[in-house]
Amino acid sequence: xxxxxxxxxxxRAATFLAQQGPVARFIFGRDPQExxxxxxxxxxxxxxxxxxxxxxxGLMAISFYWAVKYRRRPGVAPQRSPSxxxxxxxxxxxxxxxxxxxxxxxxxxxxAKQVIAPSDAVRLDxxxxxxxxxxxxPGGVTSTETLPAGTLSASSVPVFMxxxxxxxxxxxxxxxxxxxxxxxDFRSKMDLFPNRSTSFWFxxxxxxxxxxxxxxxxYPNKEHILYCAEYCGDQHSQMLGLIRVVPRDxxxxxxxxxxxxxxxxxxxxxxLHSLRGCNACHSLDGSSGTGPTWLNWYGYEHSYTxxxxxxxxxxxxxxxxxxxxxxxxxxYQNVMNxxxxxxxxxxxxxxxxxxxxxxxxxxDPTAGFPDEEEEETGGN
Amino acid sequence: xxxxxxxxAGQHAHHEGxxxxxxxxxxxxxxxxxxTIDHKKIGVMYLFAIMFMFFLGGVAxxxxxxxxxxxxxxxxxxxxxxxxxxxxxxxxVNLAPIxxxxxxxxxxxxGMNIYNRAFSLHGIIMTFMVIVPSVPASLGNFFLPLMLGAxxxxxxxxxxxSWYIYVFGSIFAVAAVVMGGVDTGWTFYTPYSTMxxxxxxxxxxxxxxxxxxxxxxxxxxLNFIVTVHKLRAPGMGWFDMPLFVxxxxxxxxxxxxxxxxxxxxxxxxxFERVFHVGxxxxxxxxxxxLYQHFFWFYSHPVVYVMIIPAFGIINEIIPVHARKKxxxxxxxxxxxxxxxxxxxxVWGHHMFTASGELAAMIFSALTFLVAIPTAIKVFNWVATxxxxxxxxxxxxxxxxxxxxxxxIGGLTGLPLAxxxxxxxxxxxxxxxAHFHYVMMGGTIIAFVGGIHHWWPKMFGKLYNERWAxxxxxxxxxxxxxxxxxxxxxxxxxxPRRYASYPDEFQFxxxxxxxxxxxxxxxFLIHLGVFVHSLVAGRKAPENPWxxxxxxxxxxxxxxxxxxxxEPIVKHGPYDFDTVQPPHTDPAEFPMPEPLRPGERTH
Numbered sequence: 016x017x018x019x020x021x022x023x024x025x026x027r028a029a030t031f032l033a034q035q036g037p038v039a040r041f042i043f044g045r046d047p048q049e050x051x052x053x054x055x056x057x058x059x060x061x062x063x064x065x066x067x068x069x070x071x072x073g074l075m076a077i078s079f080y081w082a083v084k085y086r087r088r089p090g091v092a093p094q095r096s097p098s099x100x101x102x103x104x105x106x107x108x109x110x111x112x113x114x115x116x117x118x119x120x121x122x123x124x125x126x127a128k129q130v131i132a133p134s135d136a137v138r139l140d141x142x143x144x145x146x147x148x149x150x151x152x153p154g155g156v157t158s159t160e161t162l163p164a165g166t167l168s169a170s171s172v173p174v175f176m177x178x179x180x181x182x183x184x185x186x187x188x189x190x191x192x193x194x195x196x197x198x199x200d201f202r203s204k205m206d207l208f209p210n211r212s213t214s215f216w217f218x219x220x221x222x223x224x225x226x227x228x229x230x231x232x233x234y235p236n237k238e239h240i241l242y243c244a245e246y247c248g249d250q251h252s253q254m255l256g257l258i259r260v261v262p263r264d265x266x267x268x269x270x271x272x273x274x275x276x277x278x279x280x281x282x283x284x285x286x287l288h289s290l291r292g293c294n295a296c297h298s299l300d301g302s303s304g305t306g307p308t309w310l311n312w313y314g315y316e317h318s319y320t321x322x323x324x325x326x327x328x329x330x331x332x333x334x335x336x337x338x339x340x341x342x343x344x345x346x347y348q349n350v351m352n353x354x355x356x357x358x359x360x361x362x363x364x365x366x367x368x369x370x371x372x373x374x375x376x377x378x379d380p381t382a383g384f385p386d387e388e389e390e391e392t393g394g395n
Numbered sequence: 396x397x398x399x400x401x402x403x404a405g406q407h408a409h410h411e412g413x414x415x416x417x418x419x420x421x422x423x424x425x426x427x428x429x430x431t432i433d434h435k436k437i438g439v440m441y442l443f444a445i446m447f448m449f450f451l452g453g454v455a456x457x458x459x460x461x462x463x464x465x466x467x468x469x470x471x472x473x474x475x476x477x478x479x480x481x482x483x484x485x486x487x488v489n490l491a492p493i494x495x496x497x498x499x500x501x502x503x504x505x506g507m508n509i510y511n512r513a514f515s516l517h518g519i520i521m522t523f524m525v526i527v528p529s530v531p532a533s534l535g536n537f538f539l540p541l542m543l544g545a546x547x548x549x550x551x552x553x554x555x556x557s558w559y560i561y562v563f564g565s566i567f568a569v570a571a572v573v574m575g576g577v578d579t580g581w582t583f584y585t586p587y588s589t590m591x592x593x594x595x596x597x598x599x600x601x602x603x604x605x606x607x608x609x610x611x612x613x614x615x616x617l618n619f620i621v622t623v624h625k626l627r628a629p630g631m632g633w634f635d636m637p638l639f640v641x642x643x644x645x646x647x648x649x650x651x652x653x654x655x656x657x658x659x660x661x662x663x664x665x666f667e668r669v670f671h672v673g674x675x676x677x678x679x680x681x682x683x684x685l686y687q688h689f690f691w692f693y694s695h696p697v698v699y700v701m702i703i704p705a706f707g708i709i710n711e712i713i714p715v716h717a718r719k720k721x722x723x724x725x726x727x728x729x730x731x732x733x734x735x736x737x738x739x740x741v742w743g744h745h746m747f748t749a750s751g752e753l754a755a756m757i758f759s760a761l762t763f764l765v766a767i768p769t770a771i772k773v774f775n776w777v778a779t780x781x782x783x784x785x786x787x788x789x790x791x792x793x794x795x796x797x798x799x800x801x802x803i804g805g806l807t808g809l810p811l812a813x814x815x816x817x818x819x820x821x822x823x824x825x826x827x828a829h830f831h832y833v834m835m836g837g838t839i840i841a842f843v844g845g846i847h848h849w850w851p852k853m854f855g856k857l858y859n860e861r862w863a864x865x866x867x868x869x870x871x872x873x874x875x876x877x878x879x880x881x882x883x884x885x886x887x888x889x890p891r892r893y894a895s896y897p898d899e900f901q902f903x904x905x906x907x908x909x910x911x912x913x914x915x916x917x918f919l920i921h922l923g924v925f926v927h928s929l930v931a932g933r934k935a936p937e938n939p940w941x942x943x944x945x946x947x948x949x950x951x952x953x954x955x956x957x958x959x960x961e962p963i964v965k966h967g968p969y970d971f972d973t974v975q976p977p978h979t980d981p982a983e984f985p986m987p988e989p990l991r992p993g994e995r996t997h
Contacts, residue, residue, distance in 0.1 A: 041883075042883060042886045042887075043886050043887060044886075044887035044888065044899070045887070045888070052815075055815070056815050056816055056818070056819055059810075059813065059815055059816055060810050060816045060819070060886070063809050063810045063813065063816065064810075067806035067807070067809060070806065071802055071803065071806055074773065074774075074777055074798075074802060075798075075799060075802070077777055078777050078780055078795065078798060081777075081780040081781055081782075081783075081785075082780055082785050082787075082795065085717075085780065085781070085782055085783045085784060085785050086784075086785050086786075086787065087718075087784045087785055087786045087787075088784075089983075090982060090985060091784065091985065092784065092985040092986055092987045092988070093717075093718045093719060093782060093783050093784035093971065093972070093987055094782040094987060095782070095972055095987050095988070096719070096781055096782035096783075097722075098719075098720035098721065098722050098723070098724070098779075098969070099722065099723055099724075099725075103778075104723055104726055104771070107770070107771065107774045108767065108770075108771055111766070111767055111770045112767055115763040115764075115766055115767065115809075116763070118763065118809060118812075118813050119759055119760050119763050119812075119813070121813075121815075122759065122812075122813030122814045122815045122816065122817075123756055123759065123814055123815075124815075125814075125815030126752075126755070126756075126814035126815045126818065127752075128815075129815060129818055130752055164469045165468060165469045165471075167897050168466075168467075168895060168897065169466075169467045169468060169469045169482060169503050169895060170469075170503070191586070191590070192584075192586050192587040192590065193584060193586075193587070193683060193749075195748060195821075195822060197822070197823075197888075197890060199819070199887065199888025200888075202818070202819040203818040203819055204748055204818055204819065204821060204822070205748055205818075206748045206749045208677075208683060208684065208749075209586060209677045209678075209683065210677030210682060210683070211684075213749075240888070240897065242888070242890045243890070244748075244821070244822040244823065244890045244891075245584075245822060246511075246580055246584070246587070246891075246892040247587065248511070248578070248587065248591065249504045249507045249508045249511065249578075250503070250504060250507060251507075251511075251892060251893060251894070252467075252507065252890075252892075252893035252894045252895040252896065253503070253507075253895070255897075296504070298480075298502050300478070300479065300480045302480075302502045303502065304502035304503070304504045305502075305504050348593070348594070349593075350590075
């Protein structure tokens with residue numbers, strides 16, 4: 016029998032008592048996502064919190080009381096008092112040790128729940144890059160919705176749908192530097208590396224009719240903010256996402272038909288501009304960011320750091336997206352990653368059409384794509 | 396009791412002047428200071444250099460807090476039919492015209508880039524140029540030989556060399572700042588630090604600065620180890636040393652053992668950036684997690700290089716100003732060495748979200764091991780107050796502030812050592828608040844307390860107690876307002892190193908920023924108090940607080956060779972219940988009743 020087992024069990028009981036109540040809500044703000052390990056993490060934190068508060072107030076009260084009671088009075092000598100007491104010293108060594116050992120074991124038990132995914136979890140790939148996230152659904156589908164700039168951050172934020180009551184396992188890696196996947200509502204996080212994969216799992220909630228985090232959607236939903244927690248450069252603070260838990264039929268319908276109905280090629284390109292993170296560096300209003308603006312880019316000649324100039328036509332655009340290091344615009348640095356393999360032909364067409372639509376030398380945005388009408392109405 | 400052989404000190408008192416006595420004209424004096432091998436002068440030069448760097452790092456911190464007053468918000472307006480996008484809430488972007496290397500004039504990136512440089516500057520200066528050298532290089536240099544009853548450190552020339560290495564390293568860092576600063580963060584995590592600002596030398600300059608500063612740290616450590624072993628006054632055994640000396644000794648061991656690792660790591664990083672040798676960057680076949688292991692193998696022990704000296708200061712301030720023998724002297728000494736030893740085994744707790752599960756489990760367990768001696772120390776300090784005679788002056792108020800803030804800093808380490816809760820709190824504001832409570836609420840607060848404690852001895856001048864207390868209270872209030880709010884920001888989900896944030900965090904960020912202003916005012920008041928003391932302070936007596944360690948035997952300021960005669964130690968540094976402190980009036984510092992026959996001392 017594990018001698019600490021009784022202690023664990025009482026700690027666990029205390030944990031679940033501690034997570035209730037206004038103090039926990041004040042400390043954590045939003046509720047833990049209840050379907051997964053989050054409540055356990057929060058409860059453990061509250062358990063540590065109450066022990067710490069008790070110890071802290073005790074120590075400070077004693078110190079304050081003695082400091083005032085034994086304050087210096089002119090001409091009064093200090094009293095004789097012990098400077099050593101073996102029994103007392105052993106006691107205050109052993110009691111914290113027992114508390115620390117139990118914290119370690121309880122912490123490890125909850126940790127095991129955080130890092131070991133159930134075997135029936137739905138596996139999805141998540142790639143982090145500066146500054147955005149790409150989530151790949153079955154069949155290569157990716158997110159097609161963003162929150163407009165200003166809702167959560169100064170850049171637009173991608174929305175990732177997940178079906179309710181489902182364990183999800185994200186296989187994660189990074190395209191450039193280290194990022195970290197943190198959803199505070201889940202009370203857990205994991206880093207993304209450029210040279211290895213890591214994983215993160217959670218179980219989505221079962222939706223109740225009253226769960227309407229976004230009331231405009233017309234169906235029950237729960238939303239959780241996703242942050243990048245590992246410093247990754249200029250727009251680290253803009254590398255957010257919104258996780259939306261939706262009814263299963265909504266999710267399945269999205270997988271069959273990811274793009275909104277009747278969307279034009281230009282509108283699709285505009286969405287991709289923020290979904291693929293282009294917006295982090297390329298503005299649409301003429302201001303220059305980490306990279307050049309897209310406004311009046313297409314159809315103009317631009318100069319490059321090797322001294323050459325090039326007309327920005329469809330082929331050159333394609334090259335710049337797939338092989339960004341080949342030609343660097345004068346006045347900018349080579350920071351862009353290749354999008355080869357991440358942007359398919361369909362999406363490339365949409366991006367080019369969008370660039371043409373915001374250039375006064377762009378001509379007809381859909382020109383050169385004669386089959387656009389049939390393909391779009393056919394859906395994909 | 397006592398210490399020194401005072402039999403004819405009076406006759407010799409006039410033979411030798413204070414170490415501060417000018418030599419000839421201004422130029423001669425400057426030359427004398429620049430070439431001095433006197434540990435006291437070197438300590439004083441370090442003290443002022445560190446104060447200056449603390450000022451620079453503090454200005455950067457105020458800039459960071461100013462940026463976080465408001466999140467960056469996007470404003471879209473339609474002007475004459477055209478949609479115009481602009482951004483509000485950015486503060487540091489106004490510096491763009493004077494910061495070299497900020498490319499863009501529009502968008503949100505420029506302001507955020509400057510913010511990243513500001514927090515990197517703050518972290519790099521405060522870590523490598525302030526907290527690591529702070530106590531050992533200034534107060535340690537000055538008081539370690541005095542407390543041991545020695546004339547100087549074991550290798551005075553090496554000591555001067557380590558000072559110049561510090562200056563040289565700092566010049567590299569300042570040069571990098573003038574060139575525009577870096578946005579790597581103080582941790583230089585790869586592959587970001589390999590990729591960022593690729594065609595500029597400033598990142599290399601900063602890394603080189605940290606590399607060079609490491610040597611200063613190693614040499615100081617080496618010097619202290621030898622000094623403690625070889626130059627203790629006759630009669631001073633290991634357990635008769637003041638605990639400040641124990642702290643310096645433990646710190647020195649860590650400095651000597653750990654600093655070479657960061658030196659090698661930073662050199663490898665420079666190689667990778669300059670010669671494109673793939674070590675940490677996966678694009679060249681390296682491994683970024685390897686960097687994290689190397690980095691924290693140094694940087695975790697160095698956390699104890701930062702905090703153990705603070706323990707040492709508190710171990711001096713509390714007994715002297717409470718006139719009480721320190722409770723549990725031996726436990727304190729062993730706890731100090733224990734922390735130093737275990738500090739080498741816990742680096743992996745910085746990587747709970749990066750490394751494997753088994754490693755995380757082992758490092759979590761080892762981390763709790765460090766907490767035990769730390770807890771013992773806090774209990775000992777509190778127990779020392781019992782039945783004392785406690786003076787509420789500036790050093791003691793700082794020591795009590797230290798107890799308050801360091802206890803919070805220590806306790807909030809628990810959810811970070813616990814695996815499950817760390818996965819939530821890692822890289823959040825909770826971590827920022829935790830290490831500021833330890834590094835600033837612990838080390839800097841103890842350092843400022845120590846400066847006040849030893850100021851009369853160092854400069855022979857008293858300071859204005861009333862204004863110093865005002866400064867101390869403002870620092871206490873400002874500090875807690877600035878950083879306690881950040882604990883709650885962290886648990887609620889605010890990630891660190893963010894230039895902007897969702898609206899829900901704004902209220903707490905504003906409280907934190909207001910706190911930073913109060914904190915700044917508090918430190919400015921201290922600066923004023925110090926300047927006033929140097930210019931117009933009253934002459935300090937030899938032993939204004941009734942201390943018993945050897946530095947209080949000599950004059951204020953000490954004579955050039957510290958003591959007129961080599962001191963002979965006959966009592967412990969904390970025997971306040973049996974020994975009348977030197978140079979004190981029994982009416983001002985009365986002793987407890989002498990023991991009755993047959994009564995035992997505790």
